[in-house]
Amino acid sequence: MADEMNTLVLTLDTGGDVVIRLRPDVAPGHVARIRELAQEGFYDGVVFHRVIPGFMAQGGDPTGTGTGSSNKPNLQAEFSNVPHVRGVASMARAQNPNSANSQFFICFDDARFLDNQYTVWGxxxxxxxxxxxxxxGxxxxxxxxxxxxxxxx
Structure with a gap:
């Protein structure tokens, strides 16, 4: 996918489009993965399985359980100084910092305690x-x- 494709649009069943500016300047590997999965249709029909008011909405698991991922290898962490604030899109992961794959979350509010522990990609x-x-829920x-x-x- 060409680098000029720098915007991800998620059409949600809640009534509209969420437009996310991708940040290859801070997380090139993660942005490449998001682009690749979007182009393949991986995220189409996938639910937000964990939505915590005042914190974040998490999706990207094809099983809808929070335990699934794509069949691609996990990503190396790309932590940056971009803060986890309202509207930031970041990768979910297991305990291992290098375990992000396809799941991501969007912050509802400031979640600065996640800074330098999760990879911001948009x-x-x-x-x-x-x-x-x-x-x-x-x-x-x-x-x-x-x-x-x-x-x-």
């Missing part, structure tokens, strides 16, 4: 209200989902 520039509208009773993930310049 920031919401439009449509945060659609993330706010996702059904809450761990997991939500009726999880919100990504209808389609697309890349654009």
């Amino acid at each position: 920031e919401v520039i439009e449509g945060m209200e659609h993330v706010d509208a996702l059904p809450k 761990e997991p939500p009773r009726q999880p919100g989902k990504i209808v389609k993930a697309t890349l654009r310049p």
Whole structure:
């Protein structure tokens, strides 16, 4: 995927598009993975399985359980000084810092305690209200989902 494809659009079933500016300047490997998975249609139909008010919405697991990932190798951490604040998109991972794969989360509020522990790969520039509208829960009773993930310049 060409580097000029620097915007990810998540069309959510909560009524609209979430536009995320990708940050290859701080996490080139993670951005490449997000682009690759979006291009393959991996995120289409995937739910937000963990949505905690005041904290974050997590998705990217094809099983919808929080334990799944893509069949691609895990990524090496790319920690940066970009703070985890409202609208930041970051990779979820297991205890091992180098275990991020396909799951990600979008912060509802400041979560600075995550700084330098999780890889930030983007920031919401439009449509945060659609993330706010996702059904809450761990997991939500009726999880919100990504209808389609697309890349654009």
